[in-house]
Amino acid sequence: MKVFFDARWTKIDHHDGISRFGSNLLEALAKLTPVTILIYDLRQLKLLPKDIPYIMVNNPLSPREIFLPHRLNALGADVVYSPMQLMGTWGRKYKLIFTLHDLVLYTLHHVSDFTHPALKGYIAASPSFLLWLFHRAYWPQRLVLNSADLLVTVSETTKADILAHHLTNRPIEVVYNAPPNLAPGQAHGPVIREIVFMGTLLPYKNVSLLIRALEFLPDYHLHLAGRGTPDQLSVLKTQATPIASRVTFWNGASDQEYAKMLDSATALVTASKFEGFGLPLVEAMNRGVPVVCTDMPIFHEVAGDAAFYFDPDSPHECADQILKLEDPATRAKMIKLGHTQATKFTWEKSAKKLLGVMT
Numbered sequence: 001m002k003v004f005f006d007a008r009w010t011k012i013d014h015h016d017g018i019s020r021f022g023s024n025l026l027e028a029l030a031k032l033t034p035v036t037i038l039i040y041d042l043r044q045l046k047l048l049p050k051d052i053p054y055i056m057v058n059n060p061l062s063p064r065e066i067f068l069p070h071r072l073n074a075l076g077a078d079v080v081y082s083p084m085q086l087m088g089t090w091g092r093k094y095k096l097i098f099t100l101h102d103l104v105l106y107t108l109h110h111v112s113d114f115t116h117p118a119l120k121g122y123i124a125a126s127p128s129f130l131l132w133l134f135h136r137a138y139w140p141q142r143l144v145l146n147s148a149d150l151l152v153t154v155s156e157t158t159k160a161d162i163l164a165h166h167l168t169n170r171p172i173e174v175v176y177n178a179p180p181n182l183a184p185g186q187a188h189g190p191v192i193r194e195i196v197f198m199g200t201l202l203p204y205k206n207v208s209l210l211i212r213a214l215e216f217l218p219d220y221h222l223h224l225a226g227r228g229t230p231d232q233l234s235v236l237k238t239q240a241t242p243i244a245s246r247v248t249f250w251n252g253a254s255d256q257e258y259a260k261m262l263d264s265a266t267a268l269v270t271a272s273k274f275e276g277f278g279l280p281l282v283e284a285m286n287r288g289v290p291v292v293c294t295d296m297p298i299f300h301e302v303a304g305d306a307a308f309y310f311d312p313d314s315p316h317e318c319a320d321q322i323l324k325l326e327d328p329a330t331r332a333k334m335i336k337l338g339h340t341q342a343t344k345f346t347w348e349k350s351a352k353k354l355l356g357v358m359t
Contacts, residue, residue, distance in 0.1 A: 001033070001079060001359065002034075002036070002075075002076050002077055002078045002079070003029075003033060003034065003035045003036070003077075003078065003079045003080075003081070003358060004036050004037070004038060004072060004075075004077050004080045004081070004094075005022075005026050005029065005035050005036070005037045005081050006037075006038045006080065006081065006082035006083065006084070006087060007022055007023070007026060007037040007038055007039050007044060007048055007054075008038055008040050008044070008057070008059065008060045009082075009084050010022060010023060010047050011044075011047060012041060012043045012044060012046075012047075013043075014047075015047060017101075017279070018083055018084060019047065021083055021154075021177055022083035023047055023048055023049065024178065024180070025083065025175070025347060025350060025351060026048065026052070027049035027347065028347035028348050028351035029351040029354060029355060030049060030052050031348075031351070032351055032355050033355055033358075035052060036052075036053045036054065037052055037055075038055060038057050039054050039055075039057070040056065040062075041059075042056075055075070057071065060084075060086055060087060061086075065087070065088040066088050066090060068087070068088040069088050069089060069090060069091045069093075069094075070091055072092065072094060073091070073092065073094070077094040078094055078095065079094060079095045079096075079097070080092075080094050080095070080096050080097070081097045081099075081152075081354065081358065082096075082097070082098055082099060084098070084099060085098040085099060085141075085144050085148070089147040095149050095150070095358070096147075096148040097148060097149065097150045098144075098145060098148040098151055098152070099151070099152045099153065099175075100141075100145065100151060100152075100153050100158070100162065100167070101153065101154055101158070101276045101277070102154070102158050102161075102274075102275065102276020102277070103158070103161050103165070103274075103276070104204065104274055104275070104276060105131070105135045106135050107204050107273075107274050108135070108202070108203070108204070138165050138166075138167060141167050142166070142167055142168065145167055145168035145170065146168055146169060146170060148170060150170055150171050150172075150357060151168050151170050151171070151172045151173070152172075152173050152174075152175045152354065152357070153172060153173075153174060154174070154276055155174060155177075155276060155277050155298055155301055156174055157276075157298040157301050158277070158298070159172050159174055160297075173353065173357045174353075175350045175353050175354050175357075176344075176350050176353075177279050177282070177350075178282065178345040178346050178350055179279065179282045179283045179286045179342065179345065180283070192265065192266060193219050193220045193266055194220065194222075194223065194261070194264060195217075195220060195221070195222055195223070195265060195266055195267050195268075195269045195322060196225060196258075196261045196262055196265045196267075196268050196269065196284075196289075197210055197222070197223065197225060197226065197269055197270055198225045198226055198253075198258060198268070198280040198283070199225075199270060199272065199280060200226045200227055200228065201224065201227065201232045201233065201236065202228075202232070204272060204273050205226075205270070205271070205272045205273075206271040206272055206273050206294075206312055207224060207236060207271070208235075208239055209271040209312060209313070209315050209318060210222055210224075210269060210318070211236065211239050211240050211243075211247060212239075213315040213316075213319045213322070214246055215315065215319075216315065216316050216320070217319045217322060217323070220246065220266070220322070221246050221247070221248070222246060222247045222248070223248050223250065223253075223261050223265075224236070224247065224248065224249050224250060225250045225252075225253040225257070225258050225261060226250075226251075226252070226253075227251055227252040228249075228251060233251065236249070237249065262283070262284055262287050262289045263287065263289075265289055266290070266325055266326075267289065267290045267291060267292045267322055267325055268280055268281065268283075268284030268289050268290070268292070269291075269292045269293065269322065270293045270299075271293075271294055271310075271312050272294055272312070273296070273312050274296075275298050275299070276298070277298065277302065278298055278299055278302045278303070281293060281299065281302050281303050281307065282302060282342050282345050284338070285303065285306055285338030285339065285341055285342040286338075286339070288339065289338070290307075290308070290325050290331060290334040290335060291303050291306065291307040291308070291334075291338065292307065292308045292309075292310065292318065292322050292325075293307050293308075293310075294309065294310065294312045295310060295311060295312070296312070303338075303341060304337075305337055305341070306334060306338040306340070306341040307334075307338075308321035308322075308324060308325075308334070309321070
């Protein structure tokens with residue numbers, strides 16, 4: 001079986017979510033079966049696993065994309081996998097598998113939201129207006145997804161969302177996201193009154209609730225590790241003005257800075273109202289950091305009993321759940337549950353699942 005992996009969504013300098021997902025899944029898959037990667041820029045190799053054969057093709061957003069299937073046919077492709085759902089399909093003679101990570105973009109209602117730094121990987125050379133327009137209705141997505149043979153998504157919750165909106169008539173398989181291949185962190189000592197949020201500052205992330213929760217958390221400090229647009233940062237900083245000394249806006253913390261934050265935190269906290277997976281939860285559990293998060297199906301799927309849950313419209317309830325972790329016995333219990341829960345999500349398991357649906 002000749003397998004091609006579309007790595008053209010890999011970033012040039014640093015990973016975003018889809019770039020990291022693709023790179024980690026590729027590394028695990030290559031240990032199970034021979035695979036050839038597709039790239040369009042040699043600089044992408046810096047963020048991809050080493051010693052995997054590659055071929056140079058066009059940028060996926062280039063007009064030349066229409067001719068890519070003919071080239072892959074000539075190369076003898078049996079299966080082509082893409083960690084995204086945008087790829088030329090006309091004339092293909094191979095099995096094609098797309099990935100749809102979530103339906104988050106359908107929750108964004110303003111064109112300005114599509115200029116967010118986190119969406120540059122989707123937009124690339126295309127105007128943000130076109131991306132916004134694409135997500136004003138579901139039928140364009142249906143046309144795209146039905147051009148593949150099979151669809152992969154990253155959670156059972158997202159699979160249910162896809163089915164609810166009738167986005168494809170193709171089979172759907174779940175290949176979970178997973179944290180970096182790092183050893184689990186160690187349980188913390190005395191509680192340090194710091195909480196960490198990792199994620200973009202887009203509206204559906206509901207970051208303002210975390211700022212309001214500080215009213216009920218005397219002496220706590222909030223670290224906002226994700227990126228935001230200037231307008232989003234301005235709004236949140238204005239909201240945080242009365243407690244400015246207790247909120248740090250990192251606007252894109254490095255992996256090292258993020259790990260250091262987690263290792264000194266009371267909890268990883270998120271008030272998000274919509275997610276396709278929730279990788280920061282798994283990263284925190286893996287490092288021995290308790291999780292406090294929104295009471296919604298996807299987070300229950302990811303965190304199970306290893307998290308405390310709250311109403312995303314109640315800053316007081318959010319604070320109450322965080323304060324539970326000041327009890328040493330409760331904290332130790334949640335750390336232990338988190339370590340166990342995190343083992344459900346590994347790249348090795350995900351790669352085996354992907355290989356199984358390729359055959």
